[in-house]
Amino acid sequence: MLEFLDVYARHADQWGPRLADAAVVSARISILGFMLATVVGLILGLAQEASSRIVRTVVRGYIVFFRGVPVLAILFLIYFGLPGVGIVFDAEPAAVVGLGLAFAAQMAEVFRAGLGAIPRGQWEAAMSAGFRPAQTLFLIILPQVVRIIAAPVIVTFVALLKDSSLASLITVNELVLEGRALATEYFLPLHIYIWVGAMYFLIAFPLSMLAKYLAKRARGARA
C-alpha cells in the first residue's frame, strides 16, 4: 500500500501540472457545452408548449433522436462524419457542439417540468400588467422556474461533465486523453487512471451532494 502511494509522491510534480492543464480543458468543454445545452434546451422546452403542431413535432423528434442515440455516436458523427459533407469542426468545438446538442434534449425536459409547475395565471397577470412576453418570461417566470429546477439542472451538469470524458475519443486533449498519454509514457496506467478518476470525483461529488440537498429542500418546501 505504501509502495503504491510512494509512486504518486515520486511522480506528482510531473503528472500534476499536466493533468491540471487537461482538467482546464475538461472544465471548458463541460461549461461551454452546458451553456449551449441550456440555451437550446430552454428554446425547446418553450417550443414544446407552442400552439403550432409542426413546431411541437419537430421538438419531439429532436428529443427522441438525441435521447435515443449515444453521445459518443453523436460526437463521432460531428467530428469524423460531417467533414464528409464539407462541414469541418476542430475537435474541441465539435465536443462542445455534440455535448451541447445531446444534453439540450435533457435540459428541454427539465425546463418543461419547471415551466409546467408555474400556473398559467402568472403569465396572464404579468401580461395584463403590461409586460411583454419576453419580459414576462425573463422577469416573472424564469426566476421562479430556476428555484424549482436547480437540483435536476445540477444533476444534468454532472452527467455532462462525466460525458465530457468521451471527447478524449475524438482527440480533445482533456483529462482522459492526457491520462492515456501519461499512461503510455510512464507505464503506470493504474496509478494514472485512478488519479484521473479522482479529479472528476473532486468536482462531481460536491455538486451531487448540493443537488441532493436542494432536492430535499424543495420537497420540504412543497410539503
Next chain:
Amino acid sequence: MEFWLSTIMPGLLTGAVVTVSVTVASLLIAVTLGFGLAVLRQFPRVRLLNFAIDAYVEFFRNIPALSHLFILYFGLAAVGIKITSIPAAIIGLGLIGAAVTCDIYRSGFLALGIGQVEAARAVGMTPVQTIRFILSPQAIRVALPPLGNYALQLMKDTSIVSAIAAPEIMFYARSMVTSSFQTTLIYSSAAMVYLLMSLPLAYAVTRLEHRFGGKANA
C-alpha cells in the same frame, strides 16, 4: 447503396449483437446487485454498512464510466490482473449500474412511508419478513419505470466500451471507416442502428410510466 447493404449494415448489425449482449449481461448484474445494496441500506442501525454502501454509490456515480473502464482494463492489467475487453465492459457497466439502480430502489422504498413498516411489525413480522413480503414487492413496482429509463441509458452507454476494444457497434463503425473512408454514411448509419434499438425501449418505458404512475426522480 450496394456498399451500404453489403458491408456497412452487416458490420453494424454484428456489432449490435455484442451491444445487446453486453447491455443484457450488465443489466442483470446492475439490477440484482443494486437491489441487494438497497435492501441492506434499509437496516438503519448498521452505521458502518450504510457508510460503505453510500461510498460505493457515490464512487461509481461521480466518476465517468470511461474512467472506470480504463482502470479495469488498462490499469489492472498493469498489475497482473488481466480481464479481456468484453468481461471488463460487463463488469464495469454492471458495477456502475448497481450504484444507479441502488438509488432507484431506495427512492422506491422511501416512497412507501413508515406506516407500512409499523403495520407489518404490529402483525408480528420480523424486519426481514417486512422487507421480503411487504416493502420489496411495492418498491419494485415503483422502481420499474426509472429502471426502464436506466436500461435505455445503459444500452447507449455500451457505446463507450469500444474504447477498450470490445467489438460493438461503434467499434465496427470505426474499423470500417479506416478501410472505406465513407465516414458520413457509416456514422449516420451507426446512429440509426442505435435509434432503431432505443425507440422500442423508449416506448416500453412510456408504457411502464402510464401503468405504474409518475416518474420517480432517481
